Amino acid sequence: GIKIVTIGGGSSYTPELMEGFIKRYEECPIKEFWLVDVEEGKEKLEIVGQMAQRMWDASPYDVKVYLTLDRREALIDADFVTTQFRVGLLNARIKDERIPFSYGMLGQETNGAGGMMKAFRTVPVILDIVEDMKELCPDAWLINFTNPSGMITETVIKYGKWEKCIGLCNVPVNSMMKEPEMLSINGEELIYQFAGLNHFHWHKVFDKTGKDITEDIIDAMYTKDDGTPTNIFKVDFVREQLEQMKVIPCGYHRYYYLQDEMLKHGLEEYHGIGTRGEQVKKTEAELFELYKDPTLNYKPEQLTQRGGTYYSDAACECINAIYNNKNIPMVVSTKNNGALPDLDADSIIEVTSYLTAKGASPVAWGKLNSAEKGWLQVMKAMEECTIEAAITGDYGLALQAFLLNPQVMGGNIAKQVLDEMLVANEKYLPQF
Ligand code: NAD
Numbered sequence: 001g002i003k004i005v006t007i008g009g010g011s012s013y014t015p016e017l018m019e020g021f022i023k024r025y026e027e028c029p030i031k032e033f034w035l036v037d038v039e040e041g042k043e044k045l046e047i048v049g050q051m052a053q054r055m056w057d058a059s060p061y062d063v064k065v066y067l068t069l070d071r072r073e074a075l076i077d078a079d080f081v082t083t084q085f086r087v088g089l090l091n092a093r094i095k096d097e098r099i100p101f102s103y104g105m106l107g108q109e110t111n112g113a114g115g116m117m118k119a120f121r122t123v124p125v126i127l128d129i130v131e132d133m134k135e136l137c138p139d140a141w142l143i144n145f146t147n148p149s150g151m152i153t154e155t156v157i158k159y160g161k162w163e164k165c166i167g168l169c170n171v172p173v174n175s176m177m178k179e180p181e182m183l184s185i186n187g188e189e190l191i192y193q194f195a196g197l198n199h200f201h202w203h204k205v206f207d208k209t210g211k212d213i214t215e216d217i218i219d220a221m222y223t224k225d226d227g228t229p230t231n232i233f234k235v236d237f238v239r240e241q242l243e244q245m246k247v248i249p250c251g252y253h254r255y256y257y258l259q260d261e262m263l264k265h266g267l268e269e270y271h272g273i274g275t276r277g278e279q280v281k282k283t284e285a286e287l288f289e290l291y292k293d294p295t296l297n298y299k300p301e302q303l304t305q306r307g308g309t310y311y312s313d314a315a316c317e318c319i320n321a322i323y324n325n326k327n328i329p330m331v332v333s334t335k336n337n338g339a340l341p342d343l344d345a346d347s348i349i350e351v352t353s354y355l356t357a358k359g360a361s362p363v364a365w366g367k368l369n370s371a372e373k374g375w376l377q378v379m380k381a382m383e384e385c386t387i388e389a390a391i392t393g394d395y396g397l398a399l400q401a402f403l404l405n406p407q408v409m410g411g412n413i414a415k416q417v418l419d420e421m422l423v424a425n426e427k428y429l430p431q432f
């Protein structure tokens with residue numbers, strides 16, 4: 001049987017992961033599930049952990065869920081390690097949002113100053129996890145969900161020198177689920193090609209005859225649900241731009257292509273109902289009230305209010321593909337290896353890849369047009385500076401990353417926002 005270890009097991013998303021593995025048990029026979037958390041998340045771990053055990057108990061399968069704060073104990077002989085932790089929990093996210101907004105800049109979980117600060121907090125922890133894995137489960141796969149997912153995956157592979165790592169996100173899953181519905185086509189008949197960075201990819205779609213139907217989807221996006229996750233405010237992309245691009249941007253591109261409107265909306269929430277993190281904190285509290293019910297043994301509907309809904313489909317399918325050597329296409333964060341020749345071969349990109357027991361083989365996309373190439377190279381440079389600053393604690397490089405980021409206003413204001421955020425996060429930033 002398979003041993004899975006989930007780091008950040010106290011997440012409210014955990015029941016979704018259990019549901020995904022219960023559904024796939026016949027193909028992926030799990031023996032043990034270890035949910036790992038830290039002191040700060042102990043109470044959440046207990047509640048959601050008991051709920052997870054009830055879900056297995058209500059299934060025909062005999063699986064034991066272990067709860068622990070001792071990561072090293074959990075990692076011994078693991079087959080798959082999945083990561084879904086948030087250093088500093090939602091309170092840290094709320095600071096990532098509120099501080100930039102207070103300077104009139106975007107405050108968002110994975111974009112702008114907040115996303116970079118989340119990387120600063122997370123990079124030291126993920127590198128510690130990799131060191132433990134080298135010792136305790138040297139053959140295991142690391143399946144990363146922890147955001148910023150692309151940068152964390154790049155950290156593991158490039159700096160942790162751990163090649164058996166796949167980064168995941170639910171955004172492509174949602175697009176591939178909803179777009180066929182928009183056109184009333186069976187999704188299995190479509191061929192998808194994605195490439196770019198996590199939360200910054202583009203995609204194209206072909207029908208079963210090989211005809212490019214991307215423009216039909218672009219047409220439908222203006223009137224139908226295209227699967228953009230619930231956490232992103234839906235402003236329409238400018239039509240002429242998409243017609244020129246002839247590729248479909250991801251939901252998160254709105255923060256860049258429609259920066260003024262997205263910023264305006266974000267600031268309204270910041271001054272009004274609260275930032276996304278503040279809203280999510282309420283949803284989380286409601287979910288944990290439900291999870292406390294000793295009779296609840298299935299995933300409650302309310303979990304779909306979270307932007308990460310369906311992430312478990314990516315996690316479970318990925319593990320299934322590796323475990324059963326399936327050679328199926330999935331969109332993952334993995335090493336470029338020439339799929340996007342506009343970036344270095346060892347850069348981590350998010351790309352349609354074939355998954356086997358050996359890992360992910362990216363499908364070549366080819367050169368990008370000038371506009372997309374420019375965006376991609378700036379964003380990758382920002383990611384590289386962010387990761388290196390997160391490892392070394394080099395203040396000047398952190399400032400360079402901030403200045404490169406299109407969401408951060410240039411000038412002394414960039415330094416002010418960085419300084420305030422470094423102080424606010426002191427507890428989680430041993431490297432600075
Ligand atoms: P959360 O705030 O509930 O955090 C999850 C758990 O991580 C908490 O119980 C917390 O105590 C724990 N934790 C914190 N530091 C830890 C550490 N050092 N070791 C072990 N556990 C630790 O977060 P959430 O809202 O459930 O999201 C979890 C993570 O997954 C976030 O990083 C989020 O960005 C990410 N996420 C990614 C996707 C994706 O598409 N890749 C989708 C959803 C969520």
Ligand code: G6P
Nearest residue numbers: 169170171229231280306307308
């Ligand atoms: C999307 C992204 C995730 C992100 C989540 C935020 O689904 O793919 O990477 O963490 O939304 O959702 P939330 O409900 O926490 O705002």
Ligand code: MN
Nearest residue numbers: 149169170171
């Ligand atoms: Mn994501």
